[in-house]
Amino acid sequence: MARKIVITSGKGGVGKTTICVNLGIALARQGLRVMLLDVDIGLNNLDVVSGVENRVVFDIVDIIEGKCRPTQALVQHPNFPSLYILPSAHSYNVGKVDGNTLRAVVNGLSNNFDYILIDCPAGIELGFHRAVFCANEAIIVTTPHISAVRDANKVASLLNGYYLNEISLVCNRLRADLVLSNNMLKAKEVASSLNLKLLGIIPESDEISSSSSIYGDGIAIDEQSERAFNVLANNLHSGSNEMFDYTQKYKGFFAKIKNKLKRRF
Numbered sequence: 001m002a003r004k005i006v007i008t009s010g011k012g013g014v015g016k017t018t019i020c021v022n023l024g025i026a027l028a029r030q031g032l033r034v035m036l037l038d039v040d041i042g043l044n045n046l047d048v049v050s051g052v053e054n055r056v057v058f059d060i061v062d063i064i065e066g067k068c069r070p071t072q073a074l075v076q077h078p079n080f081p082s083l084y085i086l087p088s089a090h091s092y093n094v095g096k097v098d099g100n101t102l103r104a105v106v107n108g109l110s111n112n113f114d115y116i117l118i119d120c121p122a123g124i125e126l127g128f129h130r131a132v133f134c135a136n137e138a139i140i141v142t143t144p145h146i147s148a149v150r151d152a153n154k155v156a157s158l159l160n161g162y163y164l165n166e167i168s169l170v171c172n173r174l175r176a177d178l179v180l181s182n183n184m185l186k187a188k189e190v191a192s193s194l195n196l197k198l199l200g201i202i203p204e205s206d207e208i209s210s211s212s213s214i215y216g217d218g219i220a221i222d223e224q225s226e227r228a229f230n231v232l233a234n235n236l237h238s239g240s241n242e243m244f245d246y247t248q249k250y251k252g253f254f255a256k257i258k259n260k261l262k263r264r265f
């Protein structure tokens with residue numbers, strides 16, 4: 001039976017899909033069988049971000065309408081053989097997708113995987129509830145910005161009504177320079193203000209940002225992001241509590257400047 005984890009945030013654009021894909025890749029690299037499910041029906045882009053858009057034949061709506069079997073709609077990732085994507089539909093009357101049917105599809109596939117990561121739409125409307133209904137754990141994604149943290153707080157209180165086994169937090173897009181100069185909240189401060197377990201930290205990455213704008217995908221190709229996603233995957237899979245130190249490079253830089261100033265004055 002797979003661990004079924006919904007990746008949610010309340011606020012849009014904070015990195016749910018990016019984290020879903022890159023966490024899935026990090027788990028698949030360990031040989032784990034992972035399925036990514038896009039529940040953002042109508043505004044879906046998990047297939048694009050994971051780089052399999054051109055391989056999609058069937059989608060979740062085809063399964064629900066009985067046009068194909070669930071396993072026929074799965075797209076195997078060309079670079080990570082144990083990673084599969086169950087795509088969503090681009091145009092559909094979203095209201096027609098029933099939560100119970102969706103949950104039955106997910107449960108039917110559950111024995112084939114170790115992890116099912118469910119990419120949740122932004123907001124707290126029907127799509128959010130439908131996605132959470134399919135899961136037994138949740139990861140809340142936030143950036144360290146006040147508006148995102150407020151929405152994460154709202155989502156955390158809604159999730160408490162769902163009898164989930166675990167609700168944890170991933171803090172995304174942290175900038176070492178701003179955190180070290182006290183101009184951005186630390187991930188630990190965000191987690192304690194939300195009273196959530198901090199599962200991982202993903203730093204701001206120019207490579208993720210530019211690969212999503214130039215190539216259309218958001219696969220982390222730089223070494224720092226890859227390490228951050230590996231630490232996150234280990235924490236999730238083995239229950240460890242390691243936090244990726246994304247500030248190391250800047251700490252060295254700040255120390256050098258301090259020493260130079262000391263010598264001068």
Ligand SMILES: Nc1ncnc2c1ncn2[C@@H]1O[C@H](COP(=O)(O)OP(=O)(O)OP(=O)(O)O)[C@@H](O)[C@H]1O
Nearest residue numbers: 012013014015016017018122203204205208209212
């Ligand atoms: N750590 C990061 N560093 C740099 N850019 C990032 C990072 N995480 C996400 N992004 C960028 O932020 C943008 C939004 O990310 P993404 O689509 O994953 O958010 P989302 O929460 O899924 O959005 P939506 O609510 O619309 O579904 C993308 O362009 C993505 O490349």
Ligand SMILES: [Mg+2]
Nearest residue numbers: 016017040119
């Ligand atoms: Mg998304």
